Amino acid sequence: MSANDNPPxxxxxxxxxxxxxxxxxxVGISMAEARVQRLLRAAYVSPAGAExxxxKLIPRIGVDETVKVMMGNGFANARHFGALRGEILRWRLPAxxxxxxxxxxxxxxxxxxxNRQSDARVARQNLRTMLAERVRIQPPTLNNETAPKNVRRIRRRMF
Structure with a gap:
């Protein structure tokens, strides 16, 4: 089934x-980013470093592997609960x-x-491309009668 077989x-x-x-x-992405930043501020001593x-990690290894790294002991000991180990900020530990x-x-x-936004943008680009192909006018073919004189001369020299 080709694109031309689909109903307009x-x-x-x-x-x-x-x-x-x-x-x-x-809007959803901005809200989700704000939520992640709020959680980073609540969980990590250095939220800017965690962010x-x-x-860096999400584009390289993906979300699931990044979560494993951030929940692992090495990253956890370096970035969160540092100041919360003392008695002064102990009340923040449950939060x-x-x-x-x-x-x-x-x-x-x-x-x-x-990912959904990226897919929607690709779908929009595909729709734009499909519409351009449907509307595109084919250039006229030049034969010796309709071609300008300089094109006729060039063709005579070539053959």
Missing amino acids: SDTAADFQALDILDRELT RTLR ARAALQQLPDALRELQELI
Whole structure:
């Protein structure tokens, strides 16, 4: 089945639906990023360092492996619970543990929204390409009668 066999769709409505979806996903992504930042502030002594590590690791190894690294003992000892081990900030320890438990789900949700937005943008680009191919006008073929004089001269020299 080719693209020409498909019934024509209302492309304006398709573009509008994809625009609305893109705007909704952008809002969702900003909310998910704010949630991740809030959880990082609650769980880590150095939330800026944890966020930098997140931004480096997620593109390289993916969300699931990043969660394993962040929950592992090496990263955990270096980044969170450092100041909470003393008696002064002991009252924050339960909130930090709760934030750490929510962090993997928040990261997965953020990555899912980013992937959906990327898919929606690819779908919009594909729709634009399909519409351009449908509307594209083929250039006229030049024969000796319709070609300008300079083209006729060049063709005579070539043959």
